[in-house]
Amino acid sequence: MNVSKVFRQGLLSNNPVLVQLLGMCSTMAISTTLFNGVGMGVSVLIILTCSNIVIALLRKLIPSKVRIACFIVVITAFVTIVDLILRAFVPALSSSLGVFIPLIAVNCIILGRAEAFAAKNSVLLSAADGIGQGLGYTLVLTLISIVREFLGSGTFGGGLLNGGEGIRLIPAQFPALLVVLPFGGFLALGSLIALVQYSQNRKKPSPAVTSGGKEAIAE
């Protein structure tokens, strides 16, 4: 297993949200503006990378019976650090994400990667895994945020561009408010995962066809 392969897996083929189906709560809850999506994604990216590195360093010291508790303490320490930094330097993001920043401590992506990867692999590979998975999460979150913000508020980059107003793409009376409400979150993520499954279903039969074709040629 090499570093670049581990890194690339997190982006698409083993994407934490779309393929491993982890970290649903935050993905659906905060993906209402680009600012929220990117902010949350980067916070998770930093916490995931740091906790993966520390857990990989400690993996031979932690007794396996109490490993989950140890992982949680390491993760929560980084979550607290990021929470305090955001409160001090980016208060707007901190107040709009609210309780979902401390809740990163129980985000299944981070504990899942600690258990499935960092506890078994070297520091370098774990760091690559953390960055890859974190970027994969950020990617999905950004995508869903852009779509939901466009359909629900009719803007792009709310909270970030144009003095926090966002660039208006649809006149204010048209957007479907429903999309930024919880219903839209469920629907957007459901449709995105369905899209991934659709493309996988289409890919699957093709190897059988090519192998059949080879046999035909061999005959």
Added chain:
Amino acid sequence: MTFSAILSVALGAILAENFVLVKFLGICPFVGVSKKVDTALGMGAAVTAVMAIASLFCWLVNAYILVPLNLEYMQTVAYILIIASLVQFIEMFLQKVMPGLYLALGIYLPLITTNCAVLGVVLLNTQYGYNLLGSVVYGLTGGLGFTLAIILFASIRERLELTADYPKAFEGFPIALVTAGLLSLAFMGFSGLKIS
């Protein structure tokens, strides 16, 4: 807190501000443990118990240890440790006293530790500044709201398996999310429900 304030907290936590369908907390067990109504009910009961007891202990620790020592920034760490040890304790208690329920819950019991509804409720208690009674009521009713949502959802999914007709790409997780979305749309009807 007056009786009507408590009633309004309770109604809000169960219906108008339902933890799963409106606040997006506890989605993982909500989708993961909702294939059968029986297990959904067991999970709901366990989560409700943990949420109520965790609210009680976290409030006490926050008010009598963290606040006097100016250690509020340690809240997340302290709460997580309380929840983790509480779940461990409940696990041992059930194993000894109610082995039937213990076996039925199986793997889902330790997973409550990382249920964001539980950590969410204690963090919200602190954020909203509820007193001891308010916190426990919010924890208990938040858990009841979770139970209500997961039972409704499990009943719909049981039927979905048998009768529904949907595109193949939506099989499994996506159709569950769309169903949950429709359920959350129905719960939006409760928004604005208030007792003044």
